[in-house]
Amino acid sequence: MLEIGVNHYLILSGLLFSIGFMGVLRRKNLLMLFFATEVMLNAVNIAFTAIGNYYGDLSGQMFAFFVIAVAASEVAVGLGLLIVLYKKYGSVDLDVIASMKG
């Protein structure tokens, strides 16, 4: 039976981060972008806690809490903006709300 060690957590974290990153790059819906960033943040949280546990140091987990707190407030502000955008454009699709033309 394979022992689950820090490497596995880190691989999981890397995979999640990659999924989130791809989401950020590929998604066009603003709401989905938020989800993708949440996935990325939580991937980082996993890495923090895993490494904190590995070294027997609590500051990794503490940092994860901070990240959660910041992410929550970010979502609150972001969703507020999102609603305003939706009211203005009637859509949250990035292709639709693009207003600058280079």
Next chain:
Amino acid sequence: MESLVYIALFSPFVGSLFAGLLFGNAPRNAITGWVASALIFVTFLASATLAYHVATVGAIHIQMMDWITAGDLSIPFGFLVDQISVTMMVVVSLVSTIVHVYATGYMDHDRSYNRFFSYLSAFVFAMMILIMSDNFVGLFIGWEGVGVCSWLLVGFWYHKADRPFEENPSISPSWAANEAFIMNRVADLGMLVGIFLIYWNIGSLQYDVVFEAMPQLADGILVSIAIALFIGAMGKSAQFPLHTWLTDAMEGPTPVSALIHAATMVTAGVFLVIRANPLYALDAVSGVSMFIAALGTFVAFYAATMALIARDIKRIVALSTLSQLGYMFAAAGLGAYWIALFHLAAHAFFKALLFLGAGNVMHAMDDELDIFKMGGLKTAMRGSYIYMGIASVALAGLPVFAGFYSKDAIIETAFNEGTFIIWGMLVITAGMTAFYSFRQVFFSFHGEKRYEALGFHPHDMYKYVLIAMAPLALLAISFGWFMGYYKEFIYGLNETVQYEMSDHTHHLAIYLGALVIAFALTGIFIAWKKYAGKGEKAWKRNEKFENSFVYKLLANQYYVPKFYDEFIVQPYTIMSAKFWELDKKLVDGSVDKLGRACVKIGDTSRGMQNGNLSSYLNWMGVGALLLVLVAVLSSITPEGIVDVLRAVTGKGE
């Protein structure tokens, strides 16, 4: 005394600024001429007082302020008024005063009257710096300053169009001005090299320090310094092969020719050699000194031959200037520095007078320069006739007149030194000098009134101008009488400037003098016989003679200008055109390419800014990946690679 030095130095500058700043854009205003003249006269008074002070008390050496201090280099703005510089100061300021007054009459109808006086006074200021500086850098600044003023003044009538080369006289004022300036640049390089060599080997540029340290230097260095400085002197004093600019500089207004290209600036080269007499008197550089004497003699002879057949009144005088400069260099090269300086002063007086007289003639003849078209002017222009006569006699070196004493002393020096070739050539040249100067006088003032047929109505210059020229005439007559006093005066300077004839020469002096006079009288007599009479024979141009080889050689100035044109100017023009092409392609091209590339990159990358947040995020992602890549790549070290390889292969654990 210190304030007198500053007054002598700066009052021309004030005059220049007065005319230039206050009246630069104003229409012709007689006040500029008079204020400038008065201020130059102030300089003359100050110089004369200083001369008295130097004679009775001694030299003045003052330092106005620190000028250039950088590291070990320290060049103060200092002035030295000793026997040599005070002589030059008096000569320059006196001639300048008279030329300024003369110019108020001569330039009376010129629309750029104010500009003219601004330049002319600026020239005097630059000349004063050149003379009075106590170090080589100050000398060089003055040197360049007179060069610039000469350029401005030769090209004063810059609006005149170019004429073909064959036509008499040369090409155009602006062309002549550029020629003079560029040719002097060539020589100035030599001078700069000399100054650098001095600083390099001695570590100072103050005259007193430099000349004291010189005997300790190696011979090779001394010779290089002497040669380099003399190259500078050759340019300013128009010695062969850098002489062509002087005759072409006659395109400038006549007062300019009189002041700059006869009496003062062109003698700066001679002044430099005299100033550096402790250097040129050293045994180590005797070869260079001999070369100076030989070159001077050659130029004296060479210029005199060209003057024999010249037809342009100003060109004749210019060539005689060249010839007399040769005499001065001959004396300086032979070690008779004070005689050279004395001839310089005497020459300044009678040559300025001659030039101003020629200017009167030109003015009367509506700027006609060809002496073949004049003749019989003596009734219409009595004053100018007398002045020209006096100046020509002085130039020819007949007894009592100034040229007799100074030029004769130079010829005697050549005899005394045992350099008989130089002596012989100088004696022959003296004969030629007498011939061509009287040829010009007889041509223009005697014989038939040929100008009448050509429709000229000559009239003499304003009375006050003629009166203002009187001091020059007096000095042209009497300056030689003071030779004994002058000798006593300048002997106070140092030992190298002193020069005495041997007893042997002293005994023969009467015969030597008589020989020179005989040559001069013969020259005058031939000129009289040939040109003073009436009838066609006196002035009819001889076609056969003018087609002969000798005449063509002389009329074309030994083909030296042609040679320069063919082998230097034209190849240079072609080369410049080629380089211009290259420049356009290479330098301009690369700069243009760079600019265009920037524009292109900007234009292309503009597409990124499309306003779509998603694509921005993509670019950000690319950037982040690139940064990670850079971080990874930059952390790779050889040891790291080895570690990774070990880890992969599982060896060396």
